[in-house]
Amino acid sequence: MSRAEVVESVRPVSPLWTFGLLRNELVTTFRRWRTLALLAVLAGVPILVGIAVKIETGDGSSPGGGAGGGPAFISQITNNGLFLVFTALAATLPFFLPMAVGVVAGDAIAGEAGSGTLRYLLVAPAGRSRLLLTKYAAVLLFCLAATLVVAVSALTVGALLFPLGDLTTISGTRIGFAEGVGRALLIALAVAASLIGVAALGLFVSTLTGSGIAAMATTVGLLITVQILDQIPQLHALHPYFFSHYWLSFADLLREPVYWDDLAKNLGLQALYAAVFGSAAWARFTAKDITA
Structure with missing residues (x-):
């Protein structure tokens, strides 16, 4: 740590300055063309x-022939456009959403180092720990924003192409449209929370290199590898410890009553990954020799 960093680390920093740092980080993140392109792709799904589904059901047939893997939401879209929200989240969660988060998280520190701005950020009264927490908070807010982009896009398209009304849950009971929208919001929040582990992993990888491209590629590669391992039956004993294992547990929010077991396991697992890789990122970043 340089003499300037030591002096700044003991200088008190006001909460308003910290909020300003987070605001600037969010503005920088969401102004990037790469971020806007990722959000556009997510909105397009x-x-x-x-x-x-509209074209396939134009002759009155059922979408997907009434079969398919994962949560059986797609067969209900023609009856209620709200199911497009659940289908879109189920379609984007295995790859598109975590890939977008992995790109943003992987670039958080490595991108600054690669562009030569990281050292100047540390000269400001931020401190390494505060800067790292701000970066992670910005990535988590991107997780929420990306998930809401998918949900809002799906709800808009669902309302334009299909009827809306009371919702039939997976358990066969019916709930009102307003409650259905509330369930959709809860599901979007659950999906965003499912990305906490990926965000922490990407942030840790970002502290290991000075190349943003390398950090992003490594994070996405690890994401794909973990999901492949989660599908190998011989590794079933390890499956509950992979961050992606309980991702589709959000479907339990469409049961009556709601099944909370897998949802709680998912949140606990994401918190564990955040604690482990967040601590590893902090240990690496605070001891790292910043030369760029």
Whole structure:
């Protein structure tokens, strides 16, 4: 740590300054063309799914032939456009959403180092711990924003192409439209929370290199590898410890009553990954020799 960093680390920093640092980080993140392109792709997935279902059911047939893997939401879209929200989240969660988060998280520290701005950020009265926490908070807010982009796009397309009304849950009971929208919001929050582990992993990888591209590629590669391992039956004993294992547990929010077991396991697992890789990122970043 340089003499300037030591002096700044003992200088008290006001909460308003910290909020300003987070605001600037969010503005920088969401102004990047790469971020906007990722959000545009995520918004486009529900549009493509909705149009595909509309075309396929134009002759009165059922979408997907009434079969398919994962939560059986797609067969209900023609009856209620709200199911497009659940279908879009189920379609984007295995790859598109975590890939977008992995790109943003992987670039958080490594991107600053690669562009030569990290050292100047540390000269400001931020401190390494505060800067790292601000970066992680910005990535988590991106997780929420990306998930809401998918949900809002799906709800808009669903309302334009299909009827809306009371919702039939997976358990066969019916709930009102307002409660259905509330369940959709809860599901979106659950999906965003499912990305906490990926965000922490990406942030840790970002502290290991000075190349943003390398950090992003490594994070996405690890994401794909973990999901492949989660599908190998011989590794079933390890499956509950993979961050992606309980991702589709959000479907339990559409049961009556709601099944909370897998949802709680998912949140606990994400918290564990955040604690482990967040601590590893802090240990690495605070001891790292910043030369760029």
